[in-house]
Amino acid sequence: MENINRNLFFPIKNKLNIDYIKDLLSDLVVSNKFTNNFEIRDISSLSNLRDNSIIFLNKYINNPDYNSKEIHIITDNIESENHCKSITTVKNLNTAYNKVLNFMYYHEDQIGFQDEFNLVNGSYISKFSKIHNSCEIGKNCVISRGVTIGSNSIVKNNVVIKNSLIGKNVIICDNTSIGCSGFGFDFNKRGSLNFNPQIGIVIIDDNVHIGSSCTIDRGKIDNTLIGKNCMIDNMVHIAHNVVIGNNACIAAQTGIAGSVLIGDNVTIGGQAGFSGHITIGENVVIAARSGVTKNIKDNSTVAGFPAVDIKVWKKNLVMQRKNGY
Amino acid sequence: MENINRNLFFPIKNKLNIDYIKDLLSDLVVSNKFTNNFEIRDISSLSNLRDNSIIFLNKYINNPDYNSKEIHIITDNIESENHCKSITTVKNLNTAYNKVLNFMYYHEDQIGFQDEFNLVNGSYISKFSKIHNSCEIGKNCVISRGVTIGSNSIVKNNVVIKNSLIGKNVIICDNTSIGCSGFGFDFNKRGSLNFNPQIGIVIIDDNVHIGSSCTIDRGKIDNTLIGKNCMIDNMVHIAHNVVIGNNACIAAQTGIAGSVLIGDNVTIGGQAGFSGHITIGENVVIAARSGVTKNIKDNSTVAGFPAVDIKVWKKNLVMQRKNGY
Amino acid sequence: MENINRNLFFPIKNKLNIDYIKDLLSDLVVSNKFTNNFEIRDISSLSNLRDNSIIFLNKYINNPDYNSKEIHIITDNIESENHCKSITTVKNLNTAYNKVLNFMYYHEDQIGFQDEFNLVNGSYISKFSKIHNSCEIGKNCVISRGVTIGSNSIVKNNVVIKNSLIGKNVIICDNTSIGCSGFGFDFNKRGSLNFNPQIGIVIIDDNVHIGSSCTIDRGKIDNTLIGKNCMIDNMVHIAHNVVIGNNACIAAQTGIAGSVLIGDNVTIGGQAGFSGHITIGENVVIAARSGVTKNIKDNSTVAGFPAVDIKVWKKNLVMQRKNGY
Numbered sequence: 001m002e003n004i005n006r007n008l009f010f011p012i013k014n015k016l017n018i019d020y021i022k023d024l025l026s027d028l029v030v031s032n033k034f035t036n037n038f039e040i041r042d043i044s045s046l047s048n049l050r051d052n053s054i055i056f057l058n059k060y061i062n063n064p065d066y067n068s069k070e071i072h073i074i075t076d077n078i079e080s081e082n083h084c085k086s087i088t089t090v091k092n093l094n095t096a097y098n099k100v101l102n103f104m105y106y107h108e109d110q111i112g113f114q115d116e117f118n119l120v121n122g123s124y125i126s127k128f129s130k131i132h133n134s135c136e137i138g139k140n141c142v143i144s145r146g147v148t149i150g151s152n153s154i155v156k157n158n159v160v161i162k163n164s165l166i167g168k169n170v171i172i173c174d175n176t177s178i179g180c181s182g183f184g185f186d187f188n189k190r191g192s193l194n195f196n197p198q199i200g201i202v203i204i205d206d207n208v209h210i211g212s213s214c215t216i217d218r219g220k221i222d223n224t225l226i227g228k229n230c231m232i233d234n235m236v237h238i239a240h241n242v243v244i245g246n247n248a249c250i251a252a253q254t255g256i257a258g259s260v261l262i263g264d265n266v267t268i269g270g271q272a273g274f275s276g277h278i279t280i281g282e283n284v285v286i287a288a289r290s291g292v293t294k295n296i297k298d299n300s301t302v303a304g305f306p307a308v309d310i311k312v313w314k315k316n317l318v319m320q321r322k323n324g325y
Numbered sequence: 326m327e328n329i330n331r332n333l334f335f336p337i338k339n340k341l342n343i344d345y346i347k348d349l350l351s352d353l354v355v356s357n358k359f360t361n362n363f364e365i366r367d368i369s370s371l372s373n374l375r376d377n378s379i380i381f382l383n384k385y386i387n388n389p390d391y392n393s394k395e396i397h398i399i400t401d402n403i404e405s406e407n408h409c410k411s412i413t414t415v416k417n418l419n420t421a422y423n424k425v426l427n428f429m430y431y432h433e434d435q436i437g438f439q440d441e442f443n444l445v446n447g448s449y450i451s452k453f454s455k456i457h458n459s460c461e462i463g464k465n466c467v468i469s470r471g472v473t474i475g476s477n478s479i480v481k482n483n484v485v486i487k488n489s490l491i492g493k494n495v496i497i498c499d500n501t502s503i504g505c506s507g508f509g510f511d512f513n514k515r516g517s518l519n520f521n522p523q524i525g526i527v528i529i530d531d532n533v534h535i536g537s538s539c540t541i542d543r544g545k546i547d548n549t550l551i552g553k554n555c556m557i558d559n560m561v562h563i564a565h566n567v568v569i570g571n572n573a574c575i576a577a578q579t580g581i582a583g584s585v586l587i588g589d590n591v592t593i594g595g596q597a598g599f600s601g602h603i604t605i606g607e608n609v610v611i612a613a614r615s616g617v618t619k620n621i622k623d624n625s626t627v628a629g630f631p632a633v634d635i636k637v638w639k640k641n642l643v644m645q646r647k648n649g650y
Numbered sequence: 651m652e653n654i655n656r657n658l659f660f661p662i663k664n665k666l667n668i669d670y671i672k673d674l675l676s677d678l679v680v681s682n683k684f685t686n687n688f689e690i691r692d693i694s695s696l697s698n699l700r701d702n703s704i705i706f707l708n709k710y711i712n713n714p715d716y717n718s719k720e721i722h723i724i725t726d727n728i729e730s731e732n733h734c735k736s737i738t739t740v741k742n743l744n745t746a747y748n749k750v751l752n753f754m755y756y757h758e759d760q761i762g763f764q765d766e767f768n769l770v771n772g773s774y775i776s777k778f779s780k781i782h783n784s785c786e787i788g789k790n791c792v793i794s795r796g797v798t799i800g801s802n803s804i805v806k807n808n809v810v811i812k813n814s815l816i817g818k819n820v821i822i823c824d825n826t827s828i829g830c831s832g833f834g835f836d837f838n839k840r841g842s843l844n845f846n847p848q849i850g851i852v853i854i855d856d857n858v859h860i861g862s863s864c865t866i867d868r869g870k871i872d873n874t875l876i877g878k879n880c881m882i883d884n885m886v887h888i889a890h891n892v893v894i895g896n897n898a899c900i901a902a903q904t905g906i907a908g909s910v911l912i913g914d915n916v917t918i919g920g921q922a923g924f925s926g927h928i929t930i931g932e933n934v935v936i937a938a939r940s941g942v943t944k945n946i947k948d949n950s951t952v953a954g955f956p957a958v959d960i961k962v963w964k965k966n967l968v969m970q971r972k973n974g975y
Contacts, residue, residue, distance in 0.1 A: 047690075055787040109496055111461060111477055117447070122767070122774055124447055124464040124482075136761060139792045140808070142464045142482040142499075145731045152761055156830075157774075157792040157810045158465065160482045160499040160537075171759055171842045174810040174827040175863070177499040177537040177873040180481075183577070186351040187592070190572045191532035191554030192496045209839035212865040213500070213885075215537040215559040215577075229841030233833040234865040234887050235538075235905075236579045237559050244869075247840045252833070252865075252887045253923070255560075255595050257613075259572045267837070270905050271923045271941075273596045273614055274576070288907075289923055289941045289955055291596075291614045305614055307644070317644060317956070320966060380777055436786060436802055436819055442772070448774055449789040449807075462825070467789045467807040467824075473778045485824040485862075502862040504822040505806075508883040512917070515897045516857035516879030536770045538825070540862040540884040540902075560863075562884050562902045578905045580885075580920050582938075588819070598921045598939055599901070616939045618920075641970060649762070 003050065004223065006042060008128065009146035009163045010105040010199045013112075017060040018072050021054070021087060023095050024103055026119035030078065031129070034086040038070040043101070044197065045221045054095050059085075094186035094196070108162070109181055109195050115145045117157035127273070135305065138174070147201065148181070150206065161217045173234070175213045178202055182217040182224075182240025182258060198240060205229075211236065211252070227264065251288065273305075289315075326377065327448045329548065331367060333453065334471035335430040335490045335524045336422075338437075341365040343397050343404040346379070347413060349352065349428055350421050355403065363395040368426070368524065370546045381394070381422050385409075385509065399425070419511035419521070426522035433487070434506055434520050440470045463499070472504070473530065493532035498540045503527055505581060507542040507565025509550075521545065523565060536577070552589065564601070576613065583609075598630075653700065654873065654937065656692060658778065659813045660755040660849045663762075666690040668722050672705070672738060675746050677728040680728065688720045693751070694850065695871045706747050710734075724750070726960045739888055744836035744846070750848035752880035758812070759831055759845050765795045775916065788824070797829070800856065817856035821882070825863045827854055832867040832874075832890025832908060846870065848890060855879075861886065861902070889926070901938065923955075937963075 014020075018034045034041045044055040054072050060080035066073060073084045076093040090096040106113045125131065130148040137143070138157035143248035147161050155161065159172050163179035163261075174180065184196035190212035191278035200219025204226045210216070211234035217223055219241045226238070227246035237255040240245070245264035254268055264282060269288025276301040280286070281298030291305030305312040332420035335608030339345075343359050369380040374390045379397050385405035391398060413562060415421040427545045431438045442449040450456065454472040462468070463482035472486050473494035480486065484497050488504035497503065504584040509521035525544025528624045536559035537543070542551055544566045551563070552571035561568070562580040569581075570589035579593055580603035594613025605611070606623035629638040664670075668684045668898070694705040701714045704722050711814035714724060722736045732785040740746040756763045767774040772789035775781065779797040787793070788807035797811050800818035804862040805811065809822050813829035817947035822828065834846035850869025854876045860866070861884035868874055869891045876888070877896035888894070894906075895914035904918055916930060919938025931948035941955030953963040 042361045075472055083413050108481065109479065111459065111479065113461075117446070117464065121436075122769070134761065136763075140483065140790045145750075151668055154759065154761065156758065158483055158500070158790065158808055158825075158827075169842050170847070173830050174826055175483075175500055175538075175808070175865075179499050180537045180559070183536060183556070184532075185556060187574065190574060192494050192534040192556075193532055195496070195556075209841050209842040209845055211833060212830045212867075213538055213825075215500075217537075217559070231833070231835055231840050231842075231845075234558065234830070234867070234889075235885065238558075239577065247839065249840060251907070253578070254946065255902070257576070257595060270907060271596075271921075275613065288925065316648075316832065319648065321967075321971065352942055393912045433806065434804065436784065436804065440785075442789065444772070465790045465808065483808055483825070500808075500825055500863075502808075502884075503715060505735055505823050505884070508881070510859075512899065515881050515899060517819050517859040517881075518857050520821070520859055520881075540825075542884070560885065564884075564902065578903070582901070582920060594919075600938065603906075625719075642975065 003048070004165070004201060004203075006105075006199060006201075009201055010107050010115075012104065013106050016054075016100070016104055018086065018088075019246055021074070023099060024099055025074075025088065025090055027091040028096050030089040030101075031081060032083065032088045032089060033089075034072065036070070036086070038072070039094075039198070040072065040104075043221050044071055047140050053102065056093060058093055062245070078121075092186075094194075096191065098194065098196060101199065103200055105197060107197050107199055109192070111199065132168075140226055144179075146201075153293065156212075163200075164202040164204065166204045167228075168209045170204055171209045173210060173212040176210055176215070178204070178214075178216045179218045181221055184220055184240065184258075191218075200224065200241065202226070205307060207245070208232070214238070233270070245282070285310075328373070328489070329525075329526055329528075331430075334526055335432050336439075337429065338431050339428050341425070341429055343411065343413075346399070348395070348589065349424055350399075350413065350415055353417055353421050353424075355416060355519075356406060357374060357413045358406065359397060359413075361395070361411070363397070363411075364439055365397065365429075366545050372595040373547055380613060381418060383418055385627065406434055418509075419519075423519065423521060426524065427594065430524055432506075432522050432524055433514070434517070442467075457493075469504075473527075475567045481537075489527040489529065490527075491529045492533065496534045498535060498539075499535040501535055501540070503529070503535070503539075503541045504543045507545055509583075510543055525549065525566065527551070530571070531559070531632060539563070556570060558595070569609070570598040589649065610635075654851060654853075655699070655817070656849060656851075659756050659851055661764075662754065664668065664753050664758050666704075666750070666754055668736065668738075671722070671724070671750060675724075675738065675740055678740040678742055678746050678749075678836055680739040680741060681731060682738045684722065684738075685729065686720070686736070688722075688736075690722065690754075690945055692901065693871050694721055698872055706743060708743055742836075744844075748844065748846060755847060755849055757847050759847065767792075780820075785938065789883065792929070796828075796851075806862075813850075814852040814854065816854045817858065818877075819857045820854055821859045823860060823862040823864075826860055828854070828860070828864075828866045829868045830865060832870055834870055834908075839865070850874065852876070852938065855896070858882070864888070881918070895932070935960075 009108045042053040044053040057075045116127045122139035126145045128145035136214040141159045149166040153170040156174045160177045181198045204223045205228040217237045217240040225243045230248040233252040239258040241259040244262045244293035250268045252271035254272045256274045263282035267287045279295045285301040287303035290307040293306040301308040302309045367378040369378040376389040382400045384540045410605035441452045448466035451470045452541040455468035456474045458474040463481045469487035476493040481499045485502045505521045527549045527609040530553040542565040550568045555573040562585040564586040569587045575593045579597045581599045586608035587605045593611045601617045604620045608624040612628035615632040618631040626635045658693040692703040694703040703893045707725045766777045773791035776795045778795035781799045783799040790808045797938035799816040803820040806824045810827045821835040831848045852874045855878040866888045867890040875893045880898040883902040891909040891910040894912045900918045901920035904922045906924045911930035912930045937953035940957040951960045953960040
């Protein structure tokens with residue numbers, strides 16, 4: 001996984017080290033141990049452990065890198081302490097995440113996030129974005145700090161792009177929003193003041209087509225990824241941390257919940273929905289209006305809600321009809 | 326229910342009294358009676374009876390206030406005449422509503438509605454709106470007459486807000502539309518010329534998060550209400566006169582039809598749908614892709630379409646699987 | 651069918667004749683025959699054969715006009731050669747379509763499409779559009795080349811209209827996109843570089859209401875049509891080449907796939923979906939959340955997925971309930 005420079009999108013508000021974190025979380029800390037008060041420069045996730053970073057873990061998963069790298073763990077699982085050399089145990093992990101991230105980074109869901117724009121041919125283009133000069137950008141767009149767009153890409157009108165790296169030959173149609181905040185918060189503690197800072201980005205590879213009025217949210221810590229040659233129709237919602245392989249075709253009004261992983265060459269009919277955190281294999285076909293709730297193996301074709309093998313779905317329909325349906 | 330000042334949003338086009346109304350509806354009037362030709366300054370609804378107002382009733386529901394207050398009734402139910410002292414009976418109530426409201430108010434679905442805007446940092450802000458100076462407003466937004474926004478709220482880019490009162494710490498994400506016209510007309514007489522004037526507003530309480538590409542329509546006469554701490558994901562549609570309690574969580578692509586009442590602490594999965602005019606209790610959980618067609622009691626968990634208790638829904642799935650599904 | 655002047659929307663990039671086409675497709679041509687190297691000025695479809703045009707056919711359907719008019723056929727069906735006097739047979743029809751259309755026309759999905767705008771009262775209005783002076787246009791709209799809008803129409807804010815003819819008294823609500831590219835490409839050859847040029851338009855008749863955040867895509871070669879008095883709610887998606895008769899009512903979040911034909915006086919509930927290329931009769935009622943997969947006869951009422959007669963659907967629900975559901 002490419003290590004993007006997060007600070008191009010989310011400027012550092014306050015530099016941190018472990019001592020600061022302990023103070024910041026003083027009302028939440030259960031226990032704290034560390035030997036080396038190293039500087040904290042980034043946030044890690046389980047799939048992307050970075051030196052001089054902090055990681056939030058809701059359970060202990062053994063990983064030698066926790067101790068070999070300069071990584072400080074924050075957890076609500078007291079058991080982890082035995083295994084890790086640099087660790088803070090807290091009462092409420094979600095609150096700790098919000099406190100640390102809001103202290104450390106500027107982001108658009110808190111007052112104070114800043115950008116500087118030029119009005120260029122009717123669109124607001126951040127001074128801190130890089131758009132290849134072969135691109136065509138329509139009117140009333142907003143392209144925010146850190147965004148890069150590769151050659152020959154076309155952005156139509158009233159499009160919002162933030163926190164994204166966009167490849168070559170990408171087409172983004174009218175009224176679409178890319179790189180917006182994912183929908184993340186503690187279900188037991190709602191309200192905008194408890195919103196989890198979302199500090200990942202969206203990466204869209206070359207030759208992707210994205211229709212009108214789509215929403216593609218950025219990752220929470222890692223990134224939302226759309227592979228090469230993906231064809232996305234209108235009003236498709238793609239939540240934070242979704243990873244879509246190459247050559248997907250996604251028809252209109254489909255919604256993909258957070259952290260879904262989709263393999264290469266997948267075809268998805270209109271108005272389909274996906275539960276979060278599931279894995280869809282390669283070459284899968286998902287019929288229109290399917291509600292996919294479980295992992296789907298490579299080369300499957302599924303339909304219905306909950307989605308099952310399409311042959312089973314059709315057999316069930318035949319059976320219902322025999323019974324008068 | 327707070328009595329908002331409707332005229333901040335919908336300026337009075339013509340002052341009315343009962344005599345004028347009788348003339349205006351001359352081709353529709355069946356009978357007419359009144360003793361006191363009082364001034365009409367507002368429209369009442371059954372849940373909010375106001376002095377010096379008119380009310381449109383498609384059936385007679387006994388209410389002493391009809392006679393104790395200065396309220397003139399317009400109805401297509403001839404029986405009502407016996408009970409009310411100030412009443413006009415008409416042949417087509419819907420046409421009467423349109424005629425009276427279009428005569429009385431300026432609104433955005435008729436030519437002639439006016440507002441005055443300043444272009445402020447890339448967004449059009451009505452001179453007749455009040456935005457707390459701590460708020461952050463993105464680019465290409467339109468904030469229309471009468472709108473107020475409380476402190477520390479964040480409005481992202483390409484957002485349209487009209488006919489709304491927005492609380493503190495509210496976050497409204499890109500490409501969302503708030504306070505737009507509800508979908509109201511006589512099913513037997515279609516076309517934009519027969520559109521029912523929508524002259525209620527949207528009230529959004531403190532600490533609400535609203536995702537990207539949502540639509541929240543204003544009330545027809547009363548208001549659409551979103552309670553404190555509600556968390557609303559992307560592409561959620563909330564129709565006119567919906568009332569949502571505090572702490573709701575509504576996942577992406579859910580649609581809530583007109584006049585649905587939702588209690589506190591409700592959780593709604595993605596792509597759910599609600600029939601109009603139903604009541605959802607407190608602490609209800611509605612699974613993703615549910616189609617809710619009836620009232621739901623407090624503390625229930627429902628799933629499926631039509632939505633039923635989730636245990637029944639799961640049992641039915643098990644049964645189908647036994648039969649080969 | 652009215653012969654719109656396609657070039658008002660899609661300027662000619664290169665004039666063509668049959669010899670040029672043969673050269674352009676040299677790597678795809680299987681065989682080629684013609685007697686008269688006539689000028690190619692337009693594209694025909696089966697339902698609209700035009701003189702001096704080209705037509706792409708994936709099977710041979712007998713039609714005397716192929717030979718009586720100046721029409722050159724491009725096909726991947728070798729059998730057609732025997733019947734037609736002017737025909738090129740190619741290996742990949744879809745690639746041929748893309749090559750010819752991208753060579754012949756400027757369109758918004760390729761670099762180089764141009765328009766010229768005036769900023770009028772906060773919206774970008776093409777110099778090549780015609781908007782009746784009685785219309786009211788909100789802020790942050792984009793109205794592109796070739797668009798005409800009839801008298802007393804209201805376009806709210808942040809609306810994008812391109813490649814469309816709009817009638818009188820039409821209301822188009824905030825954040826809606828009309829005339830955008832349909833979702834067309836060879837399923838076996840994905841990616842924006844293989845996108846099929848969409849060079850039809852959208853025609854919206856008088857007195858139509860279109861809600862917020864809708865997407866109505868233009869036709870591929872022919873047009874997307876919305877009849878008089880249609881009432882369309884928020885977040886409705888209408889794909890390319892859909893034809894909707896007069897007086898339709900379409901509730902929120904419904905999606906209509908490509909080339910669906912819908913008769914007059916149809917009522918469609920919220921969150922319904924339609925498979926592509928089906929025909930819905932007159933006076934049909936489609937319940938909310940229906941998934942319509944087949945043709946529906948006049949005067950039917952259907953529900954469910956796949957949608958069936960609503961009585962059958964209800965009977966099936968009763969049966970499920972008897973079994974404990």
